[in-house]
Amino acid sequence: MKYVFIIAGVLLIPLTIAAGLIWVERRLLALFQDRYGPNRVGPFGLIQVLADVVKIFFKEDWIPPFADKAVFVMAPGILIATILLTFAVIPFTDNFLVLDSNIGILFFLGNSSLGVYSIVLGGWASNSKYSLLGSIRASAQMLTYEVFMGLSLVGVVMMADSFSLREIVEAQQGGWFFIPQFVAFLVFFIAGIAETHRTPFDIPEAEGELVAGYHSEYSGMKFGMFFVGEYLGVTLISSLIVTLFFGGWLGPAFLPPAFWFFLKTGFFICLFILIRASLPRPRYDQLMELGWKVLLPIVLLNILITGAILIYNSSL
Amino acid sequence: MNTIFYVTAAVAIVSSIMAITNRNAIHALLFLIISLLSVSVVFYIIGAPLIAALEVIVYAGAIMVLFIFVVMMLNIGMEEETEKQWLTPKMWILPVILATVLLGIFIYVSREFKFENTSADIIDPRHVGISLFTTYLIAVELAAVLLLAGIVGAYHLGKPKKKIIHRFLIKAPSDIKGNMQK
Numbered sequence: 024m025k026y027v028f029i030i031a032g033v034l035l036i037p038l039t040i041a042a043g044l045i046w047v048e049r050r051l052l053a054l055f056q057d058r059y060g061p062n063r064v065g066p067f068g069l070i071q072v073l074a075d076v077v078k079i080f081f082k083e084d085w086i087p088p089f090a091d092k093a094v095f096v097m098a099p100g101i102l103i104a105t106i107l108l109t110f111a112v113i114p115f116t117d118n119f120l121v122l123d124s125n126i127g128i129l130f131f132l133g134n135s136s137l138g139v140y141s142i143v144l145g146g147w148a149s150n151s152k153y154s155l156l157g158s159i160r161a162s163a164q165m166l167t168y169e170v171f172m173g174l175s176l177v178g179v180v181m182m183a184d185s186f187s188l189r190e191i192v193e194a195q196q197g198g199w200f201f202i203p204q205f206v207a208f209l210v211f212f213i214a215g216i217a218e219t220h221r222t223p224f225d226i227p228e229a230e231g232e233l234v235a236g237y238h239s240e241y242s243g244m245k246f247g248m249f250f251v252g253e254y255l256g257v258t259l260i261s262s263l264i265v266t267l268f269f270g271g272w273l274g275p276a277f278l279p280p281a282f283w284f285f286l287k288t289g290f291f292i293c294l295f296i297l298i299r300a301s302l303p304r305p306r307y308d309q310l311m312e313l314g315w316k317v318l319l320p321i322v323l324l325n326i327l328i329t330g331a332i333l334i335y336n337s338s339l
Numbered sequence: 340m341n342t343i344f345y346v347t348a349a350v351a352i353v354s355s356i357m358a359i360t361n362r363n364a365i366h367a368l369l370f371l372i373i374s375l376l377s378v379s380v381v382f383y384i385i386g387a388p389l390i391a392a393l394e395v396i397v398y399a400g401a402i403m404v405l406f407i408f409v410v411m412m413l414n415i416g417m418e419e420e421t422e423k424q425w426l427t428p429k430m431w432i433l434p435v436i437l438a439t440v441l442l443g444i445f446i447y448v449s450r451e452f453k454f455e456n457t458s459a460d461i462i463d464p465r466h467v468g469i470s471l472f473t474t475y476l477i478a479v480e481l482a483a484v485l486l487l488a489g490i491v492g493a494y495h496l497g498k499p500k501k502k503i504i505h506r507f508l509i510k511a512p513s514d515i516k517g518n519m520q521k
Contacts, residue, residue, distance in 0.1 A: 094365065126391075132392075133400060136399070136400025136401060137395065140372075143408070143411070155411065169400075
């Protein structure tokens, strides 16, 4: 029975946070740009998201006649499913987690690489040139940044001596990993922004060139799923950064562990929004060059140095 | 455990057949992905979680994306007609003969050698790593050399022939200067 509660909680909490993030992002962006943002519906505009959801539910859910219908309908579902599945391995606290697996990190990487399909197939099934261009850009970008995302975690795995996310958090009791693994943290953060295609790296949906990129043809709740999926991705990457580099639920004992986890995750979500507000979009080839010519050598060096220090320490 | 195995095995077989017989290239690839995912579940059940994860990351997540990436560029509608021409009944003869030979060998082997039940020990990532870097070290090194050859080849093929710089970006070349003086 307790297990059912945990699963329901792990499914509902990220979805609620992701929906709430739409309001948080609009208010924070407004704050950074010296304006008000949505403040009409309810106190501080809090019910704005609910109003938007009601509106989006009553919109016509139109499938273009030239689209590949089955794949078109499937694509947004893949995005939500892969991200929500990954939350199963994230330890919110010591005992509030669905699955303590010895392949936890690999489970996350596998799911994030399956998440590429939603964008590729969504753009292809729309059968429209802007969607196809967007999904071609997205698949190249996500395949590239997956490589550094996986490699940047190798240092953490070597220090924690386990793939299990719970054991990685417990290994950080002596000190959070972002100090010895600062380079890996930076690379993971950049790759995380690219994986969720948030603003500096939102080339797949660059509205100046591609209408709305891969989801140009989507309307109604299917568009809503792509939209919420982006915020779910931000929540996921933030909670993974907290788990892997900032000690997860660990913190001073005067507050409960769950509170520390959500506090740190909230900080990184706000950082995501601040980055969106402040950075311009790079050109496509700049994005690829940054990946292969800068981040890849840095990450490989990080693995080499971490391994050398670990071997030196164990031989003492 | 056995029911899960039979269900996933059935899904793997059905989706593999669909992958072969489907005329739409992308749909066929999607069935192939489902087949790979169910094979990964089978790996997990028989106690190889690392291989299961790698199957998803490498095959379903990376290689199949590249396949779809290529097929995406083809024209929709055109390839279904060509597939129809290629998939004639005559095409099935040789593959069916070869598959029957394999099936015969499979039945012979499973009757001759009695295997233990599939509830073997779970091999965790640590054991895989240890055996890769001790027992199978030479194979790992050879695979690394092979990959290096691939990288060198790809670099040679993708080497830019000539770098073209836009004329606005050239710093004060003599001919533009000359034009301006006129």
